[in-house]
Amino acid sequence: MSSARAFKYLPPRVADHIRGLGISARRPMQGGIQGLHRSPDFGASVEFAEYRDYIEGDAPNLIDWSVYAKTDRYMIRRFQDETSLRACVLVDASASLNYRQTGPVTKFEYACSLAAGLMYLLVCQGDAAALSFFTDKMTQRFEPVASTETLSPILLEMEKVEPKGAGDIEKSLHEAAEMLKQRSLVIVISDLLQPPAQLARGIQHLQHNRHDVTLFHVLDAAEIALPMHGLVELRDLESTEKLLIEADEIRPRYAQAVQGYLAEVSRICTACGAHYFTVETRTPMVEALAKRANLF
Amino acid sequence: MPLFLSHPAVAWLLPAIALPILFHLFFRLRRTVQDFPSLMFFLRIDPRLSAKRKIREWLILLLRCLFIALLILALARPLLGLKGAGGNVARLVLIDNSGSMAATTTAGLAKLNLAERATGKLIAAQRKGDALAVQLMIPDPTSTLPHGFDAVPAVLQDSVSKSTPSDGGASVPKAIRLALATLGTAITAQRELHIITDLQQKNWSRGDLGAEAQAPNVRVIIHRLESAPVTTGSVSLEPLESPARAIPAGRIVPVRVALQNHGPAAAHVRLNTSDDSGKNLSRTVEVAPNASSLITLTFSFGNPGFHWAQAWVEGDVASTANRVALGFWCIDAQKVLFIGTKNDFAALPYAVAPGGNADLSGIDAVFTPADQLIASLATKPLAVVFTWDNWPQDGATSQALQDYVKKGGTLFLVPVPDTGVTISRLAAAWLGASAGAMQTPKDAEPLLLLQDGDAIWHDLRNGEGRPTLGSLRIFQYRPLKTGAEWQILATSAQGSPLLVRRNFEQGRIFASGLAFSPKWSSLPLKAGFVVLVQNALFGEQIGSVPVRLMKAAEEFHFDLTGEQATVKSLAGSALDWQGAARNFPGFPRTGVYEIKQRDHVNWVATSGNADEAVPDFLPLAPVPLLHNLPHDVVALVHEEDLAQTDFAQRSGLSLYRWLLLTALLVLLVETWLANERSSDLGRKLFRSLLPSLASRKSISGKARELTKV
Numbered sequence A: 001m002s003s004a005r006a007f008k009y010l011p012p013r014v015a016d017h018i019r020g021l022g023i024s025a026r027r028p029m030q031g032g033i034q035g036l037h038r039s040p041d042f043g044a045s046v047e048f049a050e051y052r053d054y055i056e057g058d059a060p061n062l063i064d065w066s067v068y069a070k071t072d073r074y075m076i077r078r079f080q081d082e083t084s085l086r087a088c089v090l091v092d093a094s095a096s097l098n099y100r101q102t103g104p105v106t107k108f109e110y111a112c113s114l115a116a117g118l119m120y121l122l123v124c125q126g127d128a129a130a131l132s133f134f135t136d137k138m139t140q141r142f143e144p145v146a147s148t149e150t151l152s153p154i155l156l157e158m159e160k161v162e163p164k165g166a167g168d169i170e171k172s173l174h175e176a177a178e179m180l181k182q183r184s185l186v187i188v189i190s191d192l193l194q195p196p197a198q199l200a201r202g203i204q205h206l207q208h209n210r211h212d213v214t215l216f217h218v219l220d221a222a223e224i225a226l227p228m229h230g231l232v233e234l235r236d237l238e239s240t241e242k243l244l245i246e247a248d249e250i251r252p253r254y255a256q257a258v259q260g261y262l263a264e265v266s267r268i269c270t271a272c273g274a275h276y277f278t279v280e281t282r283t284p285m286v287e288a289l290a291k292r293a294n295l296f
Numbered sequence B: 001m002p003l004f005l006s007h008p009a010v011a012w013l014l015p016a017i018a019l020p021i022l023f024h025l026f027f028r029l030r031r032t033v034q035d036f037p038s039l040m041f042f043l044r045i046d047p048r049l050s051a052k053r054k055i056r057e058w059l060i061l062l063l064r065c066l067f068i069a070l071l072i073l074a075l076a077r078p079l080l081g082l083k084g085a086g087g088n089v090a091r092l093v094l095i096d097n098s099g100s101m102a103a104t105t106t107a108g109l110a111k112l113n114l115a116e117r118a119t120g121k122l123i124a125a126q127r128k129g130d131a132l133a134v135q136l137m138i139p140d141p142t143s144t145l146p147h148g149f150d151a152v153p154a155v156l157q158d159s160v161s162k163s164t165p166s167d168g169g170a171s172v173p174k175a176i177r178l179a180l181a182t183l184g185t186a187i188t189a190q191r192e193l194h195i196i197t198d199l200q201q202k203n204w205s206r207g208d209l210g211a212e213a214q215a216p217n218v219r220v221i222i223h224r225l226e227s228a229p230v231t232t233g234s235v236s237l238e239p240l241e242s243p244a245r246a247i248p249a250g251r252i253v254p255v256r257v258a259l260q261n262h263g264p265a266a267a268h269v270r271l272n273t274s275d276d277s278g279k280n281l282s283r284t285v286e287v288a289p290n291a292s293s294l295i296t297l298t299f300s301f302g303n304p305g306f307h308w309a310q311a312w313v314e315g316d317v318a319s320t321a322n323r324v325a326l327g328f329w330c331i332d333a334q335k336v337l338f339i340g341t342k343n344d345f346a347a348l349p350y351a352v353a354p355g356g357n358a359d360l361s362g363i364d365a366v367f368t369p370a371d372q373l374i375a376s377l378a379t380k381p382l383a384v385v386f387t388w389d390n391w392p393q394d395g396a397t398s399q400a401l402q403d404y405v406k407k408g409g410t411l412f413l414v415p416v417p418d419t420g421v422t423i424s425r426l427a428a429a430w431l432g433a434s435a436g437a438m439q440t441p442k443d444a445e446p447l448l449l450l451q452d453g454d455a456i457w458h459d460l461r462n463g464e465g466r467p468t469l470g471s472l473r474i475f476q477y478r479p480l481k482t483g484a485e486w487q488i489l490a491t492s493a494q495g496s497p498l499l500v501r502r503n504f505e506q507g508r509i510f511a512s513g514l515a516f517s518p519k520w521s522s523l524p525l526k527a528g529f530v531v532l533v534q535n536a537l538f539g540e541q542i543g544s545v546p547v548r549l550m551k552a553a554e555e556f557h558f559d560l561t562g563e564q565a566t567v568k569s570l571a572g573s574a575l576d577w578q579g580a581a582r583n584f585p586g587f588p589r590t591g592v593y594e595i596k597q598r599d600h601v602n603w604v605a606t607s608g609n610a611d612e613a614v615p616d617f618l619p620l621a622p623v624p625l626l627h628n629l630p631h632d633v634v635a636l637v638h639e640e641d642l643a644q645t646d647f648a649q650r651s652g653l654s655l656y657r658w659l660l661l662t663a664l665l666v667l668l669v670e671t672w673l674a675n676e677r678s679s680d681l682g683r684k685l686f687r688s689l690l691p692s693l694a695s696r697k698s699i700s701g702k703a704r705e706l707t708k709v
Helices: A012-018 A065-071 A106-125 A148-158 A170-177 A196-208 A220-224 A247-272 A284-292 B008-029 B042-043 B049-075 B111-124 B153-161 B172-183 B348-352 B370-377 B395-406 B527-541 B639-647 B654-675 B680-689 B691-695 B701-708
Strands: A034-053 A076-085 A086-092 A127-133 A139-144 A185-190 A211-220 A230-237 A242-245 A277-278 B004-007 B032-036 B078-080 B087-097 B131-137 B189-197 B218-225 B235-241 B253-263 B269-275 B282-289 B292-300 B305-313 B325-331 B333-340 B364-370 B383-387 B410-414 B432-433 B481-482 B485-489 B498-505 B507-512 B549-553 B564-572 B575-581 B590-597 B600-607 B631-634
Touching: A012 A106, A012 A284, A012 B680, A065 A076, A065 B432, A086 A106, A086 A139, A086 A170, A106 A127, A106 A148, A106 A185, A106 A211, A127 A148, A127 A170, A127 B485, A139 A170, A170 A185, A170 A196, A196 A211, A211 A220, A211 A247, A211 A284, A211 B691, A220 A242, A220 A247, A242 A247, A242 B042, A247 B042, A277 A284, B004 B008, B008 B049, B049 B654, B078 B172, B087 B111, B087 B172, B111 B131, B111 B153, B111 B189, B111 B218, B153 B590, B172 B189, B172 B348, B235 B269, B235 B305, B235 B600, B253 B269, B253 B305, B253 B325, B269 B292, B282 B292, B292 B305, B305 B564, B305 B590, B305 B600, B325 B549, B325 B564, B325 B590, B333 B348, B333 B370, B348 B364, B348 B527, B364 B370, B364 B481, B364 B701, B370 B395, B395 B410, B395 B498, B395 B507, B410 B527, B432 B507, B481 B498, B481 B507
Parallel strands: A086 A127, A086 A185, A185 A211, A211 A277, A230 B032, B087 B131, B087 B189, B189 B218, B218 B631, B333 B364, B333 B383, B383 B410, B410 B507, B549 B600
Antiparallel strands: A034 A076, A127 A139, A230 A242, B004 B078, B235 B253, B253 B292, B269 B282, B269 B305, B305 B325, B325 B600, B432 B481, B485 B498, B498 B507, B564 B575, B564 B590, B590 B600
């Protein structure tokens, strides 16, 4: 980053560490400029794609004369086009992310850091990255940026966002699917606190629109381990509903329920062809980003 | 079914039941409150978590409270009253033996007689293990009733049958307090107090039971005897005025008595009197209904010492309320020496001896020349009266006078009424007083009486306690000059002392600046003048007469409480009692009694209580006097009624063991429930006990959605 200001969600130390990482998409992308990613179109790369018969109107310099010499046919050699990709990072800003128990930061702060890191990676490799916050709908949207200079204002704006309100991931994903007209890499960063069936519908909508979907499931370790003891009155961050529990008594069954839920979400994502990663707020940012970056 | 607590004091611990609730609330406040991203996993696990826990918490809490309550109740040793059940009971029968109980019931039987018979039935019906005691509402020294609950039934039966009505009014609150105290000594937990009474209104409206009279575990039953309606006169007799001082022998003593008719019809009765000399008199008296008649009885006793007299009404229904006994303390006929001639003392000799001799007052006025004073003093006169102008100038006479006063004599110094003499002779220095020159104010001055509480004003005080002799005026006087040892009893309006007194060793000296002549003041013209002079002569003897007049059954205290005493009746109700003075029950009946303690002898004369003749009775309803003592009032018409009431309420079932057992059971369940979460067996049992809870599904919206997934 050339900016002199240290961003909250992208400290220089993290930026330096992740600069070498790269992010790619599973599906061919349609970018506006030449890039690193496979395009569904043919172009002028070094990667051979196919041969086809010469058609009148084709430029004669495209004829593979070696093939003509062997087969007496005018064949044209075609190469895979490489393009840049458009990515859209969707960050859950519902109140449930405003939770911190065992990690160094809240889930929302971690999600923002993750989003900033991903966007930085994308920009660094010449792709365009957009950012949106959602709760039960899209609440804030930033247009795609393709350079670190244009990324900086977004990083600054991110710092002003506060998580609040009830979340509805399915609805937000439907809205995102309708909003994105071009094939994109859609990265959803959320605590995914919604019944898996609803979640699946949202992902399927994005997949159906040929987007490449990646889900980062941000969790605080306390959500899995339930480290409190004795009589505890829990207050739901989104609904303010209260529940009195005996933590020690309920812990095993709770952990079992959470693990079952995570497995269910993972299964759904696999079925939908989406990438799914669970990250705890204690996980170092580089490590979390590397999970996605080293995928291909 | 009534519940009685054997140890009711333990019930004060009942507020401890709240302790588990307080602890619960305390620890409930200590629970941690924490934000959490979502409750959906908890609801997915077991949406009934909270409700189930709450139910168990409250169940445990309830069991803890129940355990404490049962434990406290068990320690209080409760007894459940069961009809017809077994069990022992301690009963105390309190018989009203006041004067009104001598009257008859509607059945024509004396009320006390019916009470005795009913008590007899109760004694006969005792079961093995029962305890029974009988007390009289008015303690009777002639009664042979045994104390406490250990009496042999036959002895008790016999003693009860010999009870006779008293002549006094009962102190109901005191009697009930005593009865409750006696019941408190019973070893059986079930206790009953049976009060057999006619509920005579005067008796049952007097005094206050007090808040401290508690009767835990005691069932109080008042058996009301139905009194026969009074259609004739009902006359009471009571003395209004009686002599409070020693009476010189031979003096005629007037005693005013009041006959009051409380009945609805006129009373034609005979009033009889008798005295210890055998003089008996009788007269017919007619008293209109609800009216009273005042009669003055006169007595005279020729010899010094104690004398008594009696008066009673014959031919009336209220026989216990119309008897009067009187006691008199007579002394020898006295004489007062007047040194000089009769004219020197104006009206004073007439106030000393109103009839001119000792016939009326028992005091004779003797005039003696000054030179015979020493010889006359040998006859121990009651008092010696000198004039200021006639004071002896020789030392021997003065010394003799001084010795006379020192030994208890009374000396009077008065001016000579003759106005021509204005300069008195010099009085002896030991007197410490002298009379000044005559003063004649232009206008008559009032005479002011001082020292309100002094014995000289006895019988001369008004309702406010101030001495009054009517409008007293002084026309001339000789102001007295006295030392500090003199007490001023009367002064002029200008403050000049006119009547003073001083004590001189055992005797007293009165000095007057007024001659008792109408020319000097209006005092001799007043009716109270004679009383004043008599008071001055007898002085401190008033009230020290060893005779006490009181009403029957009134509280009596001996002079020497800690000593042994002997009480014998001289007239009236027979009594011969001996014992520690503090144990003497009192005088329940009319009579004259001689009391001996060491070498002291006193006399008591008691009269009936006029209230007992009032034929008003409380109805068959709760008694206001016992407003803070739960009780039942039942009619006692036949002697069997008492026994029937008793057996209906015999109680027996002790709940101690049952409560203790239940408490232990509750403790067991509580322990199991409190540890239920760590015990599989407990959980299974819990679920088997509350299957509906265990199988109930969530109604929570989120939970329902999760279940679908």
